[in-house]
Amino acid sequence: MTIDITGRSASEIATDLRERIERGELAPGTLLPSVRTVAADLGVNRNTVVAAYRQLAQAGLVEARGRGGTRVADRTTVAQEGYAPDTVLRDVGTGNPDPALIPDPTSALVRSTRPVLYGEPVIDPGLEAWARDWMADQLAHDDLRITVTSGASDAIERLLAQALQRDDAVALEDPCFLSALHTVRTGGYRAIPVEVDTDGMTVEGLRAALDAGVRAVIVTPRAHNPTGASLSAERAAALRDVLAAHPYVLVIEDDHFSLLSRAPLHSVIGSGQRRWARIRSMSKFLGPDTCLAVTASDPDTADGLAVRLTPGTTWVSHILQRMTHALVTDDAVRADIERAAVHYADRNAAFARALSERGLPVAPGDGLNLWVPLPVPAATVRNDLMRRGWLVREGDPFFLSSGTSGSFLRLTVHDLDDTAARTLADDIAAAAGTRRPAARGGRIDA
Template sequence: MTGKVTANDIFDKIRTRVRCKDIMPGETLPPVRELAASLRINKNTVANAYKKLIDAGIAEANGRKGTTVRQLSNFPPQEGPHPDTVLTDISGGNPDPSMLLPLQTFLSAVNTTPRLYGESVINPGLEKFGQHWFAPVVPEQFGLTLTHGTVDTLERLLSGFINKDEQVAVEDPCFLGSKSTLLSLGVKPVAISMDNQGIRPEELRNALSSGAQGVIITARAHNPTGFSLSSRRAAEIREILAQYPQVMIIIDDHFSLISCREYHNVIPDSSRYWAVIRSFSKFLGPDFRMALVASDQDTSLRLKHRLASGTHWVSHLLQDIAEAALTSQQSSQQFNTARQHYRDKREFFIRELNKHGLSYCEDGDGINVWLSFAFPCEPVIDGMKNRGWIIRNGNDFSVGNHRSGIRLTLTTLSEEQITKLAADLAVIIRQVE
């Protein structure tokens, strides 16, 4: 570089070299002082350039280790099974397809009249359903928004309220969608550990007193643990949050209609910014990218601006199907069937584990079972793979300390398969302990 070198010049040069693979992922960039001295410029100019590289996702800061070119492998894992495997894959986190509402039954409900720019972004019938659905559990005078699913909602809420490098308190282990969204936005997660009643209140208090500007809490059937907030724990959390009315509170109630647990409110009356997200993925299917969001009026207005006609509204064709499915006479029966189905899977698995002297599961709900260990989980995962099983490493969900545990998705397993799974786990765990 010749002449007066700016931060943009340095940014462009390094970006080009990374794209041309002159600098490879994982390589450490020159120290700020060293590069500034070689270019005969102020070190702040180099620091600003490195900050731009980090903001663009090209590099990442590693403290005393310096600034390195980001590796794609550093992006968090996603949900879903391994493709083209002959092993029994229980890592994917998917619902049982047979427990979803049969959408083909409701295709005739699609209104073929074209919906045009400027029309209401949410079907009146679906809006009425949402109002009745949320009214008993959220503060009065709430706004209702329809989004493209939980992760879409998280991205819109966080990017609208939380600045890059600000802190958000999240459960640890953490829902993969929340983890990847925080990373992509450059928001710093503050890990709050959990027990079988939900997040630990004192850790939440510490995170908020240290400056966290938001908190994401799963109301029921937490993914991956299956834990749900108890009434007592919800009251403790609500009392803490009341002291921080400026903090954005985001509640993920993804299992809502098919949960075995009651919904317990954690949003205090004093809270200014809050949102409760209920997606349709667990009862209409993951491909049904849709969620209803109840929130305070200011948050609702911001979301609606982002989803207004002419920009990103949810297709009315999908809304037609969702409305018909959710308001049909058979929906309640199907939800009860799904609720019992998942409960039976979990309880049968726990009984089979108990037969082998193992008892790791506590008060679960949802489609997953979480087993935590006092020893590294990798030998268990490798041992189970040798016996024909693919299992999700609990560290995938970690946002704080290494998380030794495994998540099992039992949704489509037969009783014979669950019996074999428990027996294989017992053998491997005793070998590893």
């Protein structure tokens, strides 16, 4: 496709392309001519074309993809977690915690209703003191600062906004947590995929991303979503060694499963890292509607976050903060959270064994979900399972890179009883064309 661009100044060139994109003449994914080609065709300096393309990138209209050139941005919505509306199928792709295992906040809420006025501290002192101790695990930084945001995605969005410019590159795990991918794309940043294996983010993948010039790295140290992988001590140490040569790259550690995790925490934030943040959300153990996350970070990063969390306008409700503090410091609630953690781990492990017995080897990993490799295309299995009454989530939306090897389902099965779990395991095996057990029946629980 030939694109005849007009204009003599950066503004004129950008306006010409903007109008074509807005009219739909240039579809998402369309490759724009190279800077060299446009400059030669128009008889202008290459820097003029660079400035025009930068204006379009800052407006979110195009994406610079390095050697892949500059393409018209795709503004389609990224898939998100949650129930599928208006379905009669049994949904086992939600990514949700079990509502029966979320602590009742009623009594804590009653104790959290003191009025807070303009000018008071943004962070509740009690929550801040508790969070400082909680967040310090394996951090080789004594000068950490605490920030409270409206969930982990809010924290990531604010962290990137105070450190990066539009079109800067961000290293993301591949496959990737849907919310992180959505946040990076809607923020106008370039997502650079870093492969994940059974020990988490790979060293060579991170090294390649840093060589590509990423300005931020988002890492899940344990219970990676969707795969369930957790960093081993050796892998975390190797990643720290790679990051040590890039102390001013912002390293964001998203420890989303925290109190529910069955894996030990191995941090990638080294003592020499100058820009860093660790995020822990309450959504998995206190419920998604809690909408609160705690971030520990270096002082400069914390100051950048504070600018975007002003008293009385964008702070997180002190009622919510005090309620959260009351819950996480209550021994009975912490015991309930521990029981929930055991339940998720046991049910996922049992279902993984059931699939393995049916010819589909699955590693249970850590987290709310199971990552199931398939010997046939996931779409084929999904369609077959829909006919059998199940709604599952394919693995494709979680991948950044095209042409991924393998086919996967991500399943949320921890709330299935034995009968439903056994039926689903049989149906997946039938849809995938693997063998079934000799006889049905019995328990699948651990």
